[in-house]
Amino acid sequence: MHWHENASPEELRAASHVVDHNAAEITCPACGMIFATGPKECPDCGLGLG
């Protein structure tokens, strides 16, 4: 899945706002991948979360 090919810059900004950086885990707003905080981008689809 290549999120960036289908998402507008506005959508990418909106997605970044739903990420809770204080949570122990992050659910990727793009693909639903759940992963521990630390990486600044989704390990599955590569969405930047920083």
Ligand SMILES: [Zn+2]
């Ligand atoms: Zn993702």
